[in-house]
Amino acid sequence: MTSGSMCSNTIKLEAGGRVNKMNEVGKQWEGQIVNGEFLLQRYLGASNRSVVFLTELGGMKSRRAAIKLIPADWEGAEIQLARLKAAAKLSHPHLLKIHQTGSCELRETKxxxxxxxxxxxxxxxxxxxxxxxxxxxLDMLPPVLDALSYLHRQGFIHSRVRPRNIVAVEERLKLSSDSIREEGGAIPGSAKPSAYDAPEVARGLVSPAGDVWSLGVTLxxxxxxxxxxxDGAGSGDPVLPATLPEPFRDIAFHCLRREPNQRWTLADxxxxxxxxxxSSAKQAPMVAPKAPSKSRFTTPMTAIGLTLVLVLAIWGLFRHRGETPPNGPAAAEQRETKPKPEPGTPIESSTPNPEGGTARNSRVKSSATTAELAAPAGAVAQDxxxxxxxxxxxxxxxxxxxGxxxxxxxxxxxxxxxxxxATFExxxxxxxxxxxxxxxxxxxxxxxxxxxxxxVSREWILQFQFKNSGTNIIPSPAAH
Structure with missing residues (x-):
């Protein structure tokens, strides 16, 4: 390996500071191209063993993708690559798709x-x-159960069920795929169990029952x-928060049994x-005594069923957090106050229809067809x-x-x-x-x-205001 600036970018996975090192080096790789195919467009984050970037898939229509880079000198890297290649052959609507795996070299780092x-x-x-x-x-559980059931039937386990690995992809909830491993495989001894890992993981054992435990913690x-x-040391089962409602309390209690053979299966x-x-099972232990008041969660389970189509409440929750106003109707009303007049004519969408919102990709030749035109000072000419x-x-x-x-x-x-x-302001x-x-x-x-x-060419600023009632768009020429 040559000396000089290139060497400063080589990753050495030492005992301490590995995440910081991955962060530091990863940011320097923005703009590099992996194997002449995947541009590292934007740094997304790092762990102690990998760094992730936004990239694109080629083809007739480019699609966004994430590319994870793993240093080849990590002792478990070869094993992980083999696992990823096996996982790439799996296909399920609620699993993140693995498009490609391989090896590369960036700035003398393999x-x-x-x-x-x-x-x-x-x-x-x-x-x-x-x-x-x-x-x-209730919306979250069916697709997660379906994905895990598919993995277990194929002889695989997920091994890392937790909130950060339950993701939203457009209108579908999915599980991440980069931790999938064959059932019965051992976890490297250097891997420290997390709060989501079953007790047996500390002994290097992984199984479908371990996924059930992790699902219980996540739930x-x-x-x-x-x-x-x-505490992980005693012989008892975990204690559940008193605020956990049914049926989740019953499910979590049976997922979090210390002995793997006592846990519920996914079918259960x-x-x-x-x-x-x-449930007629033993009452799950609680952190505090349950209040004698009636539970406010009364949605009948039979109305939910085990549909594989994700009801979009969770999907909306993930991605439409918006500008959440302070508590109370008055605060919400204040948040909805009309903005001060800005240069540009507001363009308003109609109220969305039940089939999927406003007219799909509606192209309007004149602003007069979509809204009554307000005309603030400095308004853009309609034509x-x-x-x-x-x-x-x-x-x-x-x-x-x-809001x-x-x-x-x-x-x-x-x-x-x-x-x-087009770029985001x-x-x-x-x-x-x-x-x-x-x-x-x-x-x-x-x-x-x-x-x-x-x-001549010029620039415009388009201000989009998404509301529960519709969408306003204010176009104005960009200041030079």
Missing amino acids: LFYIVLEYADEDLSQVLPMRALTQAEG VEALTQRLPVW IAARLKSGAS EVLQQVLPDVSTTARNTIQ TVRVTVRVTVDSSGNVTN SPGPSKYFARKAMEAAQQWKFKPVQTDGQP
Whole structure:
């Protein structure tokens, strides 16, 4: 290996500071190309054994993907690559797709890589703000159970069921795929068990029963924002939070049995969800005595069933967090106050229809056809915008908005009036609504302009305001 600046980018996985090292080196790799195919567009994050970037898949239509880079000098890297290649052969609608695996070298660092389906967000990003409702928990469980059941039937286990590995991909909830391993395989001795790992993991044992334990811990945290209380040393089972409602208490209690052979199977959990009947099993221990008051969670389980189609409540929760107003109707009303007049004419969408929101990719030739035109000072002439495309937002997604989700996009318009480039001035709090705004902005058309008789390009600012009632768009020429 040569000396000089290249060497400073080589990763050495020493005992301490590995995450910081991966962060430091990973950020320097932005803009590099893996195997002449995958551009490392944007650094997304790192662990002590990998670094992740946003990339794209080629083809007729480019698609976003995530690429994970793993240093080849890590002692378990070869084993992990073999596992990933085996997992790439699996296919299920609720598992993240593994597009490609291989080896590469960046700046004299030998690496293995895995290209994964890109996830918009994950459950761990939601839980710091609030716990799931009972209905959201019921929406989450069926697709997770279905994905795990598929893995177990194929002789694999997930091995890392936890909130950050339950992700949203457009309108579908999925489990991550990069931790999948064959049933019965041992976990490397250097791997330290986490709060989500079953007791037997400390002995290097992994099995379907371990996935059930991890699901139980995840379920408790998702519904209460707390982990079960368990010291890991005693012979008893974990203690569940008193606020955990049924049927989740019953399910978690049977998932979190210390002995693997005493835990429920995935089929048992599915049956409990489907029946909705009160369990005759021993009452699960609680952190505090249960209040004698009647539970407010009364949704009948039989109305939920074991559908494989994800009800979009969770999907909406992940990606449409919006600008959550303070508690109370007054605060929400204040959040909905009309913005101060801005240069530009607001363009409003109609109320979304039950089949999936506003007219899909609606192209409007005149702003007068979509809204009554307000005319604030400095308003844009109506004929400057020739084609407006409203964001395609489903009713389910829109119903998750609290307050207003604001996204601002800057577009470059060529001499013919077509958008040739679009970038975020402000993407807002939701990746979903940012993506919808960007997709719409790229399809707008403007009246060509001339300077001294010559056509010229220019820039516009499109301000998208997503609300529960519809979408406003305020176009204005960019300041130079």
